[in-house]
Amino acid sequence: MGAAFEIKTMAQLAAEDKHPEILFWVGCAGSFDARAQKVTVAFCKILKEAKVDFAILGTEESCTGDPARRAGNEFIFQMTALQNVEMLNMYNVKKIVTACPHCFNTIANEYPDLGGNYDVVHHTQFIKELIDEGRLKIAEGGVFEGKKITYHDSCYLGRVNGVYEAPRSILEQLDNDLVELKRSRSNGLCCGAGGAQMFKEDEPGDKRINTERVEEALASGANIIAANCPFCITMLSDGVKSFDKQDEVMVYDLAELIVNNNKL
Template structure:
């Protein structure tokens, strides 16, 4: 894996086709870093001409905007747009649905117009194009897998099928939750909840969701949001199931099962 920044590639005379938006979680959170690396490994294997912004990337401003802090959001977003426009970024792929959503839906009003994809969609496309070739009988063959729809990918952007289609390629036994697709239950992290304590209540939202996931008797939970992954793992921990049921991002499930 040899991940380069836009600055590095351009100095080598290469204009990257795709900006991989790593995001704060993907950059700093130990768990999400694994997803970042898995996704880069896949991109490398597919010989995609991509680059990251590296230290020039800043938070998209999603948690600030959803918390109500427009000043901080505008500061971050306008700087990101300046950077991306300078590098003539055309297409962005993000592994975080919050980054994906805000880049896609909120940045245009500030002058940032790009083609934005979430990696679920992108992975699905690479598989369909035959660029990702999966092994026969991979790690997940026949296993019971529950897919957790993240709000910002699913209900908010209407992307329900792409991640499911990726999972089906892995030859696994996909179980649907009672609360899925447009009725999916939030993991509890959105709207900047990730960065504060819960308001008083009688349960944590991630525990509620973990219970629902455990009730399916699945071996693995598939997700595609770094914050969902953290929340669901914590929920499983609260139920003392963290060693029995694993939570994986789609890219992690693919990376070990490529030919």
């Protein structure tokens, strides 16, 4: 465990008249969900390790509005999104990184219509950038050497935004045996959380979508399911539990894998 440190907010930095290199958009899941908080913390450790000058919005951040908009509630979306855009523009934010593909998609693709234009990257892309620039080194002979890891493409990073390679190249660096799922990349199967499904009961059917997806992941024989989205992590973990495999198969975000590997 590396040394503890303090996370600065944009407001604090603005008071010191400083502008960080990048804003870390934490998102609702990353802020409040106990499981996703671990990813948030892991990603902060990586940012610190790579000496990235970053800040968060802290209590000034609000939901991007993605689930409201996809549920059909444009009013709620506009209310929260316009506030966010106002805030981001006030701090003159240029570059944003987020560990949530839904936040990533909404800020990158939908905020421009609302007057918010930023350079937005998903944390897997940013981590890859850090590695490529030599700012982050992946420790050799790490804990994942030879371990079987499979990767679940989230819809909003993969099929919707076409990011397939950055997460895979990170996994390759971890020196593991990456097994692809039958349905991967543009054919990836949804975890079942998108489109505001996360916040409601399933419609009547034969089985849950996460069960279908986890069946496929278990069939791959992997011990670790790597994901890039807090909602996928919830869905996949629930699915693994439903098969009573939680002691054999772990669901991790890529950031957590790096933290474990590098013992940060």
